[in-house]
Amino acid sequence: xxxxxxxxxxxxxxxxxxVGNVITEAGNASxxxxxxxxxxxxxxxxxxxNKCALCWLYCPDGAMKLLExxxxxxxxxxxxxxGICAKACRREAITMVEEEEI
Amino acid sequence: MSRxxxxxxxxxxxxxxxxxxxxxxxAYPITPxxxxxxxxxxxxxxxxxxxxxxxxxxxxxxxxxxxxSSAVGARAFTTTAGQGLELMHEAVYIASSMRYPxxxxxxxxxxxxxxxxxxxxxxxxxxxxxxxxxxxCQNNQEAFDMTLxxxxxxxxxxxxxxxxxxxxxxxxxxxxxxLILPEQTEVDRFLPELQYxxxxxxxxxxxxxxxxxxxxxxxxxxAQEVALRKSKEVVLRGWEEFGNIFxxxxxxxxxxxxxxxxxxxxxxxxxxxTAKMVIDxxxxxxxxxxxxxxxxxRPFPFKELRQAVRDANILIVFDRCISFGGPGGxxxxxxxxxxxxxxxxxxxxxxxxxLGGRDMSVKxxxxxxxxxxxxxEKGSEELFEPVExxxxxxxxxx
Numbered sequence: 001x002x003x004x005x006x007x008x009x010x011x012x013x014x015x016x017x018x019v020g021n022v023i024t025e026a027g028n029a030s031x032x033x034x035x036x037x038x039x040x041x042x043x044x045x046x047x048x049x050n051k052c053a054l055c056w057l058y059c060p061d062g063a064m065k066l067l068e069x070x071x072x073x074x075x076x077x078x079x080x081x082x083g084i085c086a087k088a089c090r091r092e093a094i095t096m097v098e099e100e101e102i
Numbered sequence: 103m104s105r106x107x108x109x110x111x112x113x114x115x116x117x118x119x120x121x122x123x124x125x126x127x128x129a130y131p132i133t134p135x136x137x138x139x140x141x142x143x144x145x146x147x148x149x150x151x152x153x154x155x156x157x158x159x160x161x162x163x164x165x166x167x168x169x170x171s172s173a174v175g176a177r178a179f180t181t182t183a184g185q186g187l188e189l190m191h192e193a194v195y196i197a198s199s200m201r202y203p204x205x206x207x208x209x210x211x212x213x214x215x216x217x218x219x220x221x222x223x224x225x226x227x228x229x230x231x232x233x234x235x236x237x238x239c240q241n242n243q244e245a246f247d248m249t250l251x252x253x254x255x256x257x258x259x260x261x262x263x264x265x266x267x268x269x270x271x272x273x274x275x276x277x278x279x280x281l282i283l284p285e286q287t288e289v290d291r292f293l294p295e296l297q298y299x300x301x302x303x304x305x306x307x308x309x310x311x312x313x314x315x316x317x318x319x320x321x322x323x324x325a326q327e328v329a330l331r332k333s334k335e336v337v338l339r340g341w342e343e344f345g346n347i348f349x350x351x352x353x354x355x356x357x358x359x360x361x362x363x364x365x366x367x368x369x370x371x372x373x374x375x376t377a378k379m380v381i382d383x384x385x386x387x388x389x390x391x392x393x394x395x396x397x398x399x400r401p402f403p404f405k406e407l408r409q410a411v412r413d414a415n416i417l418i419v420f421d422r423c424i425s426f427g428g429p430g431g432x433x434x435x436x437x438x439x440x441x442x443x444x445x446x447x448x449x450x451x452x453x454x455x456x457l458g459g460r461d462m463s464v465k466x467x468x469x470x471x472x473x474x475x476x477x478x479e480k481g482s483e484e485l486f487e488p489v490e491x492x493x494x495x496x497x498x499x500x
Contacts, residue, residue, distance in 0.1 A: 009317040017325035019262055020201035021314065022300045026307035 034061065038081030040096040042074045048093035055085035055094060104284045104348075111242040112137035112275050115181070115207050115267075118249035120151045121289045122205075125176035128156040128167035132186040133219040134271035135209040139181060161186040165193035165204075172202035173310050175301030177253065180204065183271055184211030184218075184225045191229070197264040198233030199326060200310060203256035203296070204264040206234075207249060209275040210371065210422075212458035220459020221271040223370070223422040226399075227432045233330055235265040235337065236400040238371040242279040245269050247350060250293065255340040257296050261333045268399075272459065274372040284348055292347050334401045354398035355406040359385055363392030365416040365475055366448070368437060370396045373420070373462055380467040391471060396433070404440050411441065417448040418474035420467075421486070422456045429500075430454075430486040449478040455489030466490055 007016065018024060042055075049071055056064040056072050063078040064085060074085070086094040109117065115138050119127070127146070129139040145151040154171075158164045161182050168178040182190060187208060197204050210226055212218040226236070235256065239245045245267070252265035269275055302310065314322050337354070345351035356374075359381050360366060369377045374395035384391040394410050394417075396403075411417050419438075421431020429435040434452035441447040451474045456462045470489055477487065484498045 009315065012318060012321060014321040014324040014328070017322050019300060019329075020199070020310065021312065021322050021325075023309035023312055024300070026309075 033077055034080050035075075035077045038076075038079060039099055040081040040083060041076065041099055041102060042079065042081070042083070042085050042094045043097050044071065044073060045093045045095070046071055048091045050091060052090070054088045054090065058084050058088040060084060104282050104288070106280055106282055108278050108280050109242060109246075109283075110137060110276060110278045111239075111245040111269055112209070113141050114242045114246040114281055115249050115269075116141035116145065117283060118246045119179050119205075120145055121284070121286060122177065122179075122250060122253045122293055124151075124153050124179045124253075126154045126156065126168065126171035126178045127180070128158050128164045128171070128178070129180045130158050130161050130164050130182065130186060132161070132183050132211075134211060134221070134275045135181050135183040135186070135207070137275070138207060138209070142179075161190040162193055165190045165197060165206075168204045168206075169193060169197060169200065169202055172197075172204050172298075173200075173302050175296060175298040177257070177296045178202075178204045179206070181207040181209070183209040184213055187225045187229060188213065191232075194229055194232045194234070196311075198330075199322075201262040201326075201329075202264060203253070203262055203298075205249065205252040205256060205267070206264065207245075207267045207269065209271040210268055211271040218458040219271070221273050221372075221422075222457045222459070223268075223433075224424075224457075226266075226268050227423045227425070229266070230400070230432065233263070233326060234400060235261075235263050235330070235333060237265075237267055237397055238399060239267060239269045239274065240372055240374045240395060240397075241274070241281075242277065243281040243350070244352075245274065246281055246283070247344065247348070247352070250289065251340055251344050251352075253296075254293050254343070255333070255337055257298075258333075258336045258340070259297065259299070261329075261336045262298075263330060263333055268371060270372040282348075282350075288347055292343060331401050334398075334403070337398065337401070352397060353406070354396075354403035355410045356395040356397055357410050358393040358395065360392030360394065360410060360414075362390065362413070364390040364414060365418065365471065365478075366392050366394055366411055366414045367467070367471055367474070368394045368396060368417060368419045368433070370399070370433065371422070373422070373456060376462055376464060377420070377467050379464045380471060383464065383468065384471065402436065402440065407437065407440055408444060411448050412446070414448040416475055416478040417441075417450045418470060418478075419450060419452050420456075420470060420489075421452065421454045424454055424457070434486065451477045451482075452486035453489050454486050455491075460490065462489070 419434035430452040
């Protein structure tokens with residue numbers, strides 16, 4: 001099973017499938033990259049941010065990371081670009097930017 | 103000691119389910135299956151069977167309750183017919199894809215409209231591709247035996263597939279016949295306790311029924327397809343073990359008086375017994391005719407079928423279902439397809455009849471054999487020929 005965990009979905013062969021496609025280990029949804037669904041990325045402006053953590057609280061995927069300096073940043077491995085953090089921010093410190101523009 | 107008793111086929115099924123000591127029964131009554139859940143509910147109520155009977159509000163819920171029960175490692179049984187099986191349809195696929203060894207008995211019933219509660223195989227053929235192991239029964243003894251065998255095969259750790267046991271509505275489900283009931287100790291020897299290693303367990307969390315994105319879906323389906331085809335080894339071994347313990351032997355393709363027969367008739371389900379009588383009549387007259395009773399429907403017994411027909415010149419296939427606008431009856435087109443690549447193959451002629459409970463008499467089957475030989479020799483523009491239909495029929499063409 002340890003070996004299977006290391007393979008990405010694109011590397012698994014039909015023979016790697018568990019009976020009934022049961023996932024035999026708990027908590028491995030964290031291995032699933034949901035960041036590739038994103039079309040817009042939240043960009044933080046530290047000048048405006050007062051570290052209130054509303055973005056962290058509202059993020060439905062827990063994709064907002066607390067940095068060592070107390071600011072927050074989106075974890076792009078998981079962030080789907082839904083924009084809820086930008087809406088929740090009272091100080092308009094988060095801007096949604098088209099991925100194409102980055 | 104085993105005992106010889108007279109039982110209605112529905113009650114024989116209930117008896118097999120009781121002796122299999124199921125944990126959960128979730129079923130919704132529908133004609134002509136009603137006597138099975140009725141008898142099982144009675145058994146649970148009066149303490150003959152220690153199981154949970156879930157009186158669900160629909161067939162969709164019946165299968166869904168079986169899915170959940172099976173997921174925690176319980177032995178689950180359900181039963182339905184016709185429209186009920188149609189309502190259940192999406193959950194039928196889920197059972198096989200999630201590899202839950204649920205056993206389901208279908209009392210075959212024609213599909214509406216017009217409303218019919220009587221037998222044909224249109225309900226069975228609508229679930230042909232759902233990935234279940236499927237067998238058809240000829241008589242009450244088989245109804246009992248196959249139900250018991252279904253648990254043994256489906257639950258085998260190498261298989262883990264649901265199994266569907268088909269018996270014709272009324273003409274089999276409601277018929278009382280003598281049959282041999284085994285001892286509980288014999289049943290226990292044949293059917294070990296269900297050991298499902300992937301059962302849901304709070305101590306060891308797992309995920310059942312996660313989604314399958316395009317990156318993985320094809321691999322899951324190929325794994326399922328290979329596993330279903332491989333299950334045939336256990337299907338055969340299950341029958342062998344059954345024969346060793348109970349003395350009754352079953353085969354995926356049952357030949358009847360096929361030795362040297364130039365013309366073969368192929369039938370499924372309870373009609374095979376009527377068809378055998380025609381073979382007797384024709385053999386007595388010196389005609390070179392035999393019968394093939396197709397018992398195992400999925401996984402399809404390609405090898406056994408090819409072997410059984412290898413010396414025949416004509417193969418007449420009788421379907422109890424129309425594949426509307428298609429190449430003929432669903433069984434006939436599969437049989438034809440199974441033989442197409444053979445260097446030597448019989449001429450295959452298709453008939454459709456016995457729809458919605460219409461009887462097939464010995465005389466009717468005699469007509470089918472005679473007319474089948476005539477079509478094989480002279481040819482016909484029709485893709486299949488309906489039996490016993492009033493009025494001239496033509497235009498069933500490609």
